[in-house]
Amino acid sequence: MVRGFGWAAAFPDEVWEHVFSFLAADADRNAVALVCRAWHRIERRSRRRVFVGNCYAVAPAAAVRRFPEVRAAAIKGKPHFADFNLVPTDWGGGAEAWVEAMAEGWPHLEELRLKRMVVSDDCLELIARSFKNFGVLSLVSCDGFSTAGLAAFAANCRNLRELDLHENEVEDNCLNWISHFPDSFTSLVSLNIACLEGDVNTSVLECLISRCPNLRTLRLNHAMPLEKLVSLLQRAPQLVDLGTSKFSADHHPELFFKLESTFAGFKHLKSLSGIWEAGPAYLPAIYSVCESLTSLNLCYATIQSPELLKLVSRCKNLQRLWVMDLIEDNGLIAVAASCKLLQELRVFPSDPYGVAPPISLTEHGLVAISAGCLMLHSVLYFCRQMTNAALLTIANNRPNLTCFRLCIIEPHTPDYISQEPLDAGFSAIVESCKDLRRLSLSGLLTDRVFKSIGASANRLEMLSVAFAGDSDAGLHYILSGCKNLRKLEIRDCPFGDKALLDNASKLETMRSLWMSSCSVTLGACRQLALKMPRLNVEVIDERRGRPLESWPDDFPVEKLYIYRTVAGPRSDTPPCVWTV
Amino acid sequence: MELELGLALPGSDRTPELGVHGEKRASLCRKRGVDEMLAKATLPLFIQKDNDEDGDDDSRQSKHLQELNFSGSRVLVGWPPVKMWRRKSDDCGRRRANCVKVNMEGVAIGRKVDLCLHDSYQALFLTLGQMFPKKQHDGEESDAAYYKVTYEDEDGDWMLVGDVPWELSVLKHQHKKAK
Numbered sequence: 001m002v003r004g005f006g007w008a009a010a011f012p013d014e015v016w017e018h019v020f021s022f023l024a025a026d027a028d029r030n031a032v033a034l035v036c037r038a039w040h041r042i043e044r045r046s047r048r049r050v051f052v053g054n055c056y057a058v059a060p061a062a063a064v065r066r067f068p069e070v071r072a073a074a075i076k077g078k079p080h081f082a083d084f085n086l087v088p089t090d091w092g093g094g095a096e097a098w099v100e101a102m103a104e105g106w107p108h109l110e111e112l113r114l115k116r117m118v119v120s121d122d123c124l125e126l127i128a129r130s131f132k133n134f135g136v137l138s139l140v141s142c143d144g145f146s147t148a149g150l151a152a153f154a155a156n157c158r159n160l161r162e163l164d165l166h167e168n169e170v171e172d173n174c175l176n177w178i179s180h181f182p183d184s185f186t187s188l189v190s191l192n193i194a195c196l197e198g199d200v201n202t203s204v205l206e207c208l209i210s211r212c213p214n215l216r217t218l219r220l221n222h223a224m225p226l227e228k229l230v231s232l233l234q235r236a237p238q239l240v241d242l243g244t245s246k247f248s249a250d251h252h253p254e255l256f257f258k259l260e261s262t263f264a265g266f267k268h269l270k271s272l273s274g275i276w277e278a279g280p281a282y283l284p285a286i287y288s289v290c291e292s293l294t295s296l297n298l299c300y301a302t303i304q305s306p307e308l309l310k311l312v313s314r315c316k317n318l319q320r321l322w323v324m325d326l327i328e329d330n331g332l333i334a335v336a337a338s339c340k341l342l343q344e345l346r347v348f349p350s351d352p353y354g355v356a357p358p359i360s361l362t363e364h365g366l367v368a369i370s371a372g373c374l375m376l377h378s379v380l381y382f383c384r385q386m387t388n389a390a391l392l393t394i395a396n397n398r399p400n401l402t403c404f405r406l407c408i409i410e411p412h413t414p415d416y417i418s419q420e421p422l423d424a425g426f427s428a429i430v431e432s433c434k435d436l437r438r439l440s441l442s443g444l445l446t447d448r449v450f451k452s453i454g455a456s457a458n459r460l461e462m463l464s465v466a467f468a469g470d471s472d473a474g475l476h477y478i479l480s481g482c483k484n485l486r487k488l489e490i491r492d493c494p495f496g497d498k499a500l501l502d503n504a505s506k507l508e509t510m511r512s513l514w515m516s517s518c519s520v521t522l523g524a525c526r527q528l529a530l531k532m533p534r535l536n537v538e539v540i541d542e543r544r545g546r547p548l549e550s551w552p553d554d555f556p557v558e559k560l561y562i563y564r565t566v567a568g569p570r571s572d573t574p575p576c577v578w579t580v
Numbered sequence: 581m582e583l584e585l586g587l588a589l590p591g592s593d594r595t596p597e598l599g600v601h602g603e604k605r606a607s608l609c610r611k612r613g614v615d616e617m618l619a620k621a622t623l624p625l626f627i628q629k630d631n632d633e634d635g636d637d638d639s640r641q642s643k644h645l646q647e648l649n650f651s652g653s654r655v656l657v658g659w660p661p662v663k664m665w666r667r668k669s670d671d672c673g674r675r676r677a678n679c680v681k682v683n684m685e686g687v688a689i690g691r692k693v694d695l696c697l698h699d700s701y702q703a704l705f706l707t708l709g710q711m712f713p714k715k716q717h718d719g720e721e722s723d724a725a726y727y728k729v730t731y732e733d734e735d736g737d738w739m740l741v742g743d744v745p746w747e748l749s750v751l752k753h754q755h756k757k758a759k
Contacts, residue, residue, distance in 0.1 A: 081658065083661070083663045084657075084658030084661045084662070085658045086657065086658045141663075167663065349660060349662065352660045382660065382662075407661060409660045411656075411659065466659070466661075491658070
């Protein structure tokens with residue numbers, strides 16, 4: 001039926017809906033919705049996927065009302081620094097409000113992805129009971145639930161395809177929760193239980209796997225012994241994505257042979273992870289699948305460099321590699337020579353709090369990778385030393401970097417050869433890599449690097465800063481530049497009031513700003529909150545003294561979280577959080 | 581500038597370095613030997629002040645909740661930025677134990693307790709009960725009621741263990757005394 005006047009009425013609504021269905025990106029759909037009332041109406045009724053980057057940016061009921069036909073929702077809660085213990089555990093991010101609103105307004109919801117939220121067992125049960133066609137549940141870095149909640153979820157989900165539990169804190173109080181999947185349940189395509197601590201009943205799991213012929217992804221937890229793993233895997237040769245359990249046992253040639261032939265049976269395996277505690281004895285069992293792997297996650301495998309080298313050099317088609325710094329420089333040099341299709345590299349510290357690093361992983365490894373892997377665009381690298389020259393080389397080699405996160409473990413570490421700050425190096429990165437979307441800084445840095453970032457990092461969306469800068473000018477450069485900045489997180493920098501207040505309106509163009517252990521005073525927060533009614537300015541102070549109202553303006557703010565919102569101040573702040 | 585004195589075994593490296601702004605940064609202690617039990621912690625005799633009352637920006641040090649693990653190195657909260665979850669599952673002897681030294685009144689030798697191995701105050705009290713000699717009494721089993729366990733918080737005050745939720749306290753506790 002044709003409604004309204006003007007050109008939008010040239011076609012019926014269904015035609016526009018069909019046209020809009022080709023717009024995947026939220027930004028595009030948002031743009032479409034602003035064109036005219038008709039398009040706004042048509043778009044909102046036809047939007048099927050919603051992404052809420054900050055669960056407090058909009059009231060759940062409002063989101064559900066605006067987009068009544070949503071089938072897939074993704075919601076994020078706590079700020080990123082919650083991963084590193086900087087956010088109080090009771091800060092917020094509870095999922096109930098959202099799940100209740102969705103249960104009311106989106107009965108046809110099929111997919112729900114929650115990240116850094118507090119999800120209760122009741123929530124899990126509510127999800128299972130409220131959505132008849134529910135197919136995908138993904139919980140990443142969440143907490144608040146237990147295996148009893150998972151049992152209730154399993155019992156009530158008839159058409160579940162995906163259960164993805166990634167790095168959650170799950171209380172283990174129900175031993176056999178997997179047995180709660182009904183016998184008639186055969187639709188499972190993807191199961192990731194890697195983060196569960198407790199034992200999982202192998203025979204129950206075997207039964208489940210045997211009756212789910214479409215299973216493509218299986219990521220087990222650490223607990224299962226190797227012999228049981230082998231018999232389990234023999235029932236799922238069709239797997240595309242495998243996360244093993246513990247990969248060590250007393251050496252039995254029989255077991256090794258079985259493991260080796262099981263892996264040889266995987267004709268479609270593309271992604272491999274887990275491999276906890278791998279010893280050199282059993283690692284060679286994997287060799288047969290190396291050639292076909294595109295993704296390899298060894299960041300829990302404390303394998304030493306020689307074995308790592310042998311393994312990784314066989315993986316000629318690798319696109320993603322996550323590994324411990326035990327790989328060392330010569331391991332990375334081998335990767336650079338063998339893995340020409342590598343796009344993403346993450347190197348984690350095996351001993352982050354260690355004192356005398358016995359690991360020979362330096363800037364040379366990363367430089368080699370940047371030279372040898374032409375498709376490399378995403379880097380996360382923990383190391384203990386760096387030079388401006390190395391960063392310059394990396395910048396020149398890889399102008400196609402989109403994500404560059406460097407963590408030099410000791411704060412304030414200068415260029416170890418010249419003793420200069422690393423300003424020149426990071427400046428080269430932002431000037432050369434025009435598509436850089438995410439950047440994490442470390443090492444000794446002055447205000448100069450922020451000047452470069454503000455001026456050159458036009459596509460930058462997320463910036464993480466720690467122990468850097470000399471003065472407010474640093475923060476001012478970022479906030480007055482970086483046109484596309486969405487998330488800024490800062491800790492232990494001498495940034496204060498002036499930069500914040502001078503750039504108040506910038507904050508409404510961003511999703512959020514986190515500042516901890518900086519030089520912001522309560523007075524500035526008060527002024528900011530007054531000036532910008534559509535920002536929530538949250539002051540976090542865990543010492544639990546007198547209430548916020550009684551503190552003077554010059555009171556130093558320990559932790560500050562500012563985010564834009566159309567929902568006003570939230571009603572669930574714990575005692576340590578004040579919305580100014 | 582704050583002065584920091586430490587107690588350590590003779591021969592352990594303790595060379596304070598000067599940071600760029602002149603603030604003293606104690607370098608990390610080198611672990612001597614594999615046996616963690618022999619390595620002694622260095623304890624600051626002067627606890628650093630949080631707020632410089634004279635507003636001296638040059639010597640302003642970031643406020644950190646400071647923990648001392650048993651090898652004596654000072655650890656910042658949330659640094660390096662490695663996910664909690666990774667740390668938890670990172671065993672194989674490389675796990676960083678969150679050790680706390682416990683002294684009992686009247687007992688010369690202190691014991692160390694790994695807070696990471698406990699998930700609640702009850703579990704901790706049970707372990708303490710097993711570690712320290714009991715006085716003569718009627719075979720009462722409730723250790724929690726029997727001992728008074730206190731800890732020193734960042735302000736230097738002795739607080740009764742059990743006020744703060746377990747997860748928060750694991751980060752904050754430096755030193756415990758059992759009476």
